[in-house]
Amino acid sequence: MVTEKEIWGYLEEVFDPEIPVLTVVDLGVVREVIVKDDTCKVVITPTYSGCPAMKRMEDDIKEKLEEKGVKGAEVELVLSPAWTTDWLTENGREKLKEYGIAPPEDEGDKSVLFAKPFVVPCPQCNSKNTKLISQFGSTSCKAHYQCQDCLEPFDYFKCLR
């Protein structure tokens, strides 16, 4: 019989299709693994309502478990509690940075309109002299920044709370 720990281990081999350095575990979208008899249920939560990668992650999880000999695994999508970037693992944050994506910072309350801007350090040169180009980037979960020192444009994995 397969154990919960083994399933979590297998999930470490399933990657986010849009940010392929992160596993679904790093990303914090796996909420729960429930083992019953010879099969299991994996509970996941979407990052953003319209994230097109969710369906793909669901299929990839099923495929990976099948490949590991876990037959008929189910994937359930739950919305609550809503995903937050606080669930990114420490390991995930490190991997993001190495990959050239700045990990989420504490942005304060987004509903406060004229708040002081927070600083996103450049993932390439660590300079704090960076500029927001756009709140919205190449995927739902990223914003677009540029470093004013090394001049590199970079993605920022924006804070969602």
Next chain:
Amino acid sequence: MNSLFEYTLRLGDDSLMIGHRLSEWCGHGPILEEDIAMTNIALDFVGQATSLLELAGKFEGKGRSGDDLAFLRFDRDYKNVLLVEQPNVDFGVTMMRQFLFDAYRKPLFERLQYASNKEIAAIAEKSLKETKYHLRHSSEWVIRLGDGTEESHTRIQEALDNLWRYTGELFYSDDVDKELIAAGEIPSMDGLEKEWRQTVNEVLAEATLKIPESDWQFDGGRKGMHSEHLGYILTELQYMQRAYPGLEW
């Protein structure tokens, strides 16, 4: 009347229509960053619409899926407010429409996240996080355009003058929501309009824009009586399912 179905349908149709309108900007944004921003936001709304219409179908209990509801209804069966179906016209009009709507959606979801109906609460909790980003984005543009050049100021003031007549309907209330509030399914909406008005006042003041004096307002959307624009949206939105029923990819 099935109030849970009707209420969820209204929320879902609002998201679907404004999401569709924003998606029309894909490839036509004034600058690349805004093209990407508007399509990202469109994606959030279409995602919300998917969750809400799926749930509406479940509440209805007649086996209709979210897709059935999105693609296979007639115009009178759509229950979105008139504001969200108004055309894009130009970037300023689109941002003003978005701002007036986002400023309503944020306090609405803040209330609905505590609904005792757990399924509605879950969607609201999820959507609220995205809505905060949307509101910040649209507010910033309203301010930039209003307090910008003479041309941008004139045009976005005109957008406000035209769209203001559609904002009263955001607070439309009838037996559907009253019944759900009375039954304890959703929380009271007291103070919703006041909160909306506060955000609107604050941002428009910063943008040096003037709120129109006339308080005459349109309504009808919640009852399925739409402006002529909805038909054109549906023609585009439903084309594939009407021409090739059941098509999937």
